[in-house]
Amino acid sequence: MKYFPCLFIFLLFSCKKDVDFIQQEDVIKTFSLDTSFTGYKVNSNAKQLGRNYWENIPIPADLMLSVFQPPILTNTEIETESVSFGDFNLDGYVDIFNAGGSHNGPFTGFTFLIWNPTSKIFEQKNLFNDKSFKTIGGNPNKIIPLYLNDDNYVDFVIFDGGDEDLPSHNPPNEPIRYVLSDGKGGYDLKSIETNESEPDYGHRKGGGDIGDIDGDGIPDLVIPCNSLLYIYKGIKDYPYFTTTNRIKYLDSSWSWIANVNNKYDIIASEFTNQVFGVKIIDFNKDGKNDIVTIGKEDSTGLKQRILLNVGGTWGNNFSKQNIIKLPEHIVGTPYEVHDNYIVDIDNDGDYDIINLGHDLNFTNWSLYLTKQNTINNYQVSDIDVNIHNASKLIYNDYNNDGIKDVGFQESMGDIKIPKISNSIYNKKVYIKEGNSFVKKSIFDFDKYTKELRDKYFITN
Numbered sequence: 001m002k003y004f005p006c007l008f009i010f011l012l013f014s015c016k017k018d019v020d021f022i023q024q025e026d027v028i029k030t031f032s033l034d035t036s037f038t039g040y041k042v043n044s045n046a047k048q049l050g051r052n053y054w055e056n057i058p059i060p061a062d063l064m065l066s067v068f069q070p071p072i073l074t075n076t077e078i079e080t081e082s083v084s085f086g087d088f089n090l091d092g093y094v095d096i097f098n099a100g101g102s103h104n105g106p107f108t109g110f111t112f113l114i115w116n117p118t119s120k121i122f123e124q125k126n127l128f129n130d131k132s133f134k135t136i137g138g139n140p141n142k143i144i145p146l147y148l149n150d151d152n153y154v155d156f157v158i159f160d161g162g163d164e165d166l167p168s169h170n171p172p173n174e175p176i177r178y179v180l181s182d183g184k185g186g187y188d189l190k191s192i193e194t195n196e197s198e199p200d201y202g203h204r205k206g207g208g209d210i211g212d213i214d215g216d217g218i219p220d221l222v223i224p225c226n227s228l229l230y231i232y233k234g235i236k237d238y239p240y241f242t243t244t245n246r247i248k249y250l251d252s253s254w255s256w257i258a259n260v261n262n263k264y265d266i267i268a269s270e271f272t273n274q275v276f277g278v279k280i281i282d283f284n285k286d287g288k289n290d291i292v293t294i295g296k297e298d299s300t301g302l303k304q305r306i307l308l309n310v311g312g313t314w315g316n317n318f319s320k321q322n323i324i325k326l327p328e329h330i331v332g333t334p335y336e337v338h339d340n341y342i343v344d345i346d347n348d349g350d351y352d353i354i355n356l357g358h359d360l361n362f363t364n365w366s367l368y369l370t371k372q373n374t375i376n377n378y379q380v381s382d383i384d385v386n387i388h389n390a391s392k393l394i395y396n397d398y399n400n401d402g403i404k405d406v407g408f409q410e411s412m413g414d415i416k417i418p419k420i421s422n423s424i425y426n427k428k429v430y431i432k433e434g435n436s437f438v439k440k441s442i443f444d445f446d447k448y449t450k451e452l453r454d455k456y457f458i459t460n
Helices: 006-014 024-028 051-055 061-068 252-257 447-456
Strands: 083-086 095-098 111-116 121-125 140-146 155-160 176-181 187-192 209-211 220-225 228-234 241-250 265-267 275-281 290-297 305-309 318-325 335-343 352-358 365-374 377-387 390-396 405-410 428-433 436-441
Touching (some): 051 083, 051 140, 061 447, 220 290, 241 252, 335 390, 352 390, 377 428
Antiparallel strands (some): 083 095, 111 121, 209 220, 335 352, 352 365, 365 377, 390 405, 405 428
């Protein structure tokens, strides 16, 4: 049974046939919040803080998009997995960018939500200079906010795995896409070729990371594709990464697609196999960035891994002898880590890992901690084993006590779902108290979001 608030019923039937988006001005008319809230202010050092700041804004973007982003008429849900923040008009207030997404065909379009300090709402804008498109790619899965050019506007790198839930189960291999500022308040959507022309037969780019692998001071691009792992060398100017001498690590079962004349095609099953995401960080704090994998675990001994960077020349940064295999969340049980956040949680000088994962049916989600005792010894403990539809971890101070907490972003938003079962309406955050995390309502710490939730989610 479908549940529709009256707002969307009237809008759906009043839109003209040739209009794909519900008009923003119609949405604005329904807002009359009684609040003294003035807006979410941007940190004055946002550019210096860079992507770590923008990736961990504690504003519940999934709630904001559910309320403020009108859906394309053919889809009533709002995909919120590929979402980030910025200040797109440099007015000092946090804005939201959603690259959209797709699941089994229906597509959520992109949007820029710009904060209006007068009306105290987010207004939908299209900041792309090219107005001819309303969707981006096949199914954007991950987005990285960073400053790629020399202006003060944040840019984005989008990883797109394609909509693998389509009936054909064979979506096109989507390119890496940039949302690049023009320095004047507009944006351009650009693509670069990575592995699209190689015979990889369905290996998709659902995730990846950017960081300096070879120590030259320029960030490189790392793309996991299940049984393949690519590294593209960074360059200073557009397209920012080069395919020249790209590294391709392969699982041994895929060795037949290696180019025997390319010394950068390297058989290294230890680096690949069921790897769908990576994080780049100097995990052992030796001055060289390492790669922490994100992917599946199973009874065959498949585990999350840390590829320690041994230095050396390009293509020789990683060694099969320098891999740390992390303990499984549930020993012998198939499981998949969806996202992680790497931080020294107990201030002992060593990095620990906060993990967000689920069973292979995507029904049972959990949040757990992998605590480092030594570089080769770890302890696993659950934080919560009852989370649903989460997509991205957020590490920030939600209750303003000076201690960072753990939140997460939903993978989709829909205000039509009855509030008793609506995960955004019941959205939680994990407040760090001593050595424990205590689950509380996120709306206990933000009056504005509570007002939005109570006003615009259906009452039954």
